[in-house]
Amino acid sequence: MAAGVAAWLPFARAAAIGWMPVASAPMPPPPHDKRRSQDGLIILNVSGTRFQTWRNTLERYPDTLLGSTERDFFYHEETNEYFFDRDPDIFRHILNFYRTGKLHYPRHECISAYDEELAFFGIIPEIIGDCCYEEYKDRRRENAERIQDDEDNENGNDMALPDMTVRQSMWRAFENPHTSTMALVFYYVTGFFIAVSVMANVVETVPCGTAPNRVREVSCGERYALAFFCLDTACVMIFTVEYLLRLIAAPSRYKFVKSVMSIIDVVAIMPYYIGLVMTDNEDVSGAFVTLRVFRVFRIFKFSRHSAGLRILGYTLKSCASELGFLLFSLTMAIIIFATVMFYAEKGSNSSKFTSIPAAFWYTIVTMTTLG
Secondary structure (H helix, E strand, O other), rough: HHHHHHHHHHHHHHHOOOOOOOOOOOOOOHHHHOOOOOOEEEEOOOOOOOEEEEEHHOOOOOOOOOHHHHHHHEOOOOOOOEEEEHHHHHHHHHHHHHHHEEEEEOOOOOOHHHHHHHHHHHOHHHEHHHHHHEEEEEEHHHHHHHHHHHHHHHHHHHHHHHOOOOOHHHHHHHHHHOOOOOHHHHHHHHHHHHHHHHHHHHOOEEEEOOOOOOOOOEHHHHHHHHHHHHHHHHHHHHHHHHHHHHHHOOOOOHHHHHHHHHHHHHHHHHHHHHHHHOOOOOOHHHHHHHHHHHHEEEEEEEEHHHHHHHHEEEEEEHHHHHHHHHHHHHHEEEEHHHHHHHOOOOOOOOOOOOHHHHHHHHHHHHHHHOO
8 A cells, every 4th residue: 555655646746736637536544543542652661661562462452451451541632641650661561562572570569569560460470471470480489488487476465465375485586596595595505505515516626636545646525525415415415405405495396307407407416316315335326426426517506596597598598409400410521521531531550530420520520629
């Protein structure tokens, strides 16, 4: 049609100045009248920021607010535009969805604000593109966990003291130590014994000279065995009392026993009680010596006393898939390079790579320190 109009224009201009008579055939309609109502340019005013787009661009998605007749409720006849009191920065991504058919998640925006804008405009978040969906899902899960923690803390703080039972008061004191003086004292006492236990576990391995009846140098744990045993007993008693009180006061004992922190508490005190029931037989005691290494798990008890460590735990949990892929890639590279090194030096008599697993250590050290 545009070509037909262009062909008629020279004749129309010539007839207007008298060069030739007006043609008897009817002129085609002007191009600006074509589908003016169906495909007009509309203006969207979002909190003072104006966006322009075609009407049929929005009507491709009739199930949304902008694509349906519901947008007429926001029309202002005086300004001849649609006004929305919403976030203009996020709206750019929403309008881009109408234009391209692909919904993206802006990483710099708040996840709650983004969900609110999607809900207002009637767009379901499940259609977010594959390039952004994993990060959107992780951010949404982190936000849900954070909101749940805040709600639990608010419910614990808003609960009236006269209406709580002794069990509820104990659990509230454990989870929110700043609610009472006694809970705060117990909080700092347990934190102090955690630090003492970790330091004692380190100091007892330090050499302390030779014993009177021995030639070789002994560690402080062997030389002052009684003092370290008494110190370890005091720490374990505190940890045991804390664990039993938490178990008694827990709203759901089954969930408490399955929780990660509960398992850490049990593993941290288990070597002490196993050592008490062991006999003096060297064959039996030697089998349980390695259990003493589990005492290092007491350092994870600091996560109850540090909000930063809990945030770090949430971060590692949300990045578990990415960390798993990194370890998988590192494992593949280690196997490949260790295999190459083994077969490259297989014919050498002085080679220390007697097998492919023997070459793993050199490959790991090279890739993680030098490579």
